Amino acid sequence: MTTPLTRRAMLAGTAITAATLAGCKATGSSTSSGEEVVCEEPPAIFLKPGATVLLQGDSITDAGRSRKTQDTANDFDMLGKGYAKLIAYHLLTEHADKQLKIYNRGISGHKVPDLDKRWDKDCIDLKPDVLSILIGVNDMWHKMNGRYDGTVESYEAGYKALLARTRASLPDVQIIVCEPFVLRCGAIKDIWFPEFDQRRAGAKAAAESVGAVFVPFQSMFDAAVAAGSPPNHWAGDGVHPSAHGQGLMAARWLSDTGLG
């Protein structure tokens, strides 16, 4: 039998077997059919009944959410208008029996140090079972505007420290790190590179430092553009995704977490 297992199927398989079979992360395991199953992917995310899911980040996550109802889980206005809300309503409809509590606490303009300052209130105190973070575009953008002096190194170090702190306070939290991304249009000029790529690598290294699921939004948008769509279809200014961009992000997030 030579039918390749899809990546997604391997992910799901990994998640199921993780608790019952040790060593899925080894190079492979034989099956009754003799096929090698390689489980290279991190485990998918589990949602237990009553789980709290927190989405954190900057304006892309914020997407116009209401601050007034921010303590009310699953509130329509609190969830904003972006990928966080799309993810929330997919989970709330597909897992309607689980009584999930979903929060969006993204804040427009924020960078890693801004998350760090509000992390007790806006993350630890909420005791999330699942935490998704998308942060990094402002860490670069604000530096280029002369409003911030962070470096590639301080971004990666700060991000790793934030995640380590989270893991220390919430040992069982399942973490998802979303890759910061830009589209090559609008505000995004050649001068962003290669530094932005180095920052993306920093986010990936931070994800690996705590065993987080990494959602590769930059690769996704690069592939979408390579497939024939213009960059501004996904984000007019190169940074803030359109409804289409948000939809694609939510689909990918759900896919890579195994919750799709």
Next chain:
Amino acid sequence: MTQPISRRQLLTTTAAAASTAAIAAAAIPGQAQAHPHVMAAMKPAITLKPGATVLLQGDSITDAGRKKDNLEPNNKDALGKGYASLIAYHLLTAHKDKNLKLYNRGISGHKVPDLDGRWDRDCIELKPDVLSIMIGVNDYWHTVAFGSKYKGTVESYKTGFHALLQRTKDALPEVQLVLCEPFVVRDADRTTRADWFPEFSDRQAVAKEAAKSFGAVWVPFQTMFDDAVAAGTPNKHWSGDAIHVNGNGAALMAMRWLHETGLA
């Protein structure tokens, strides 16, 4: 282990098992017996072979402003602005090594007999490996609006839909079918287009039954939107007229389609 396995994970595991001689059974023998849903989920998800053609068919909700004179696969203008385009770009990015060909051939206003009239050109000749159909809203709507010129019944919808699917299976024995539930995005107190029910429910039941008869993956959009409204969203958030979805509704549909097909 007490952690419940999500339905989605069961589905994909089952799909993987189906194509690789029961990996799931080999890997988690105790689990399979412990969870009755494992047996219930023995429906295979959709598989995408390299070079597969995926065709999305339907009415205005699928059409979503696509350029009718552009017949190319994977073309942004040809894919429209709705759930079909989001599905397409998710598949093209998540499975970019597979060289998939995605087509949208939905046409605004169409009913089952309209699909039948253009099926050779717009389905059979494209030889889809995966065919998704969402049809039924106009089969009802045109009997009660626009001068009620259409005289179709629940029975003729059923007969016509079954005939279309049988013809498809005869011409394309290997095609993997996905049937999407026609829907109305109702408000919480169910007053939105209340006059559509229960006859519209009868047609939804026909579509669901057809999915079962033809071994198609069923995508329950009505349940999904009912759940979304029950979870606290205004129905207007997904659709202005309760029939044509906006970008938010299209995104939710695309995610559910990807989920149910196992292609997410």
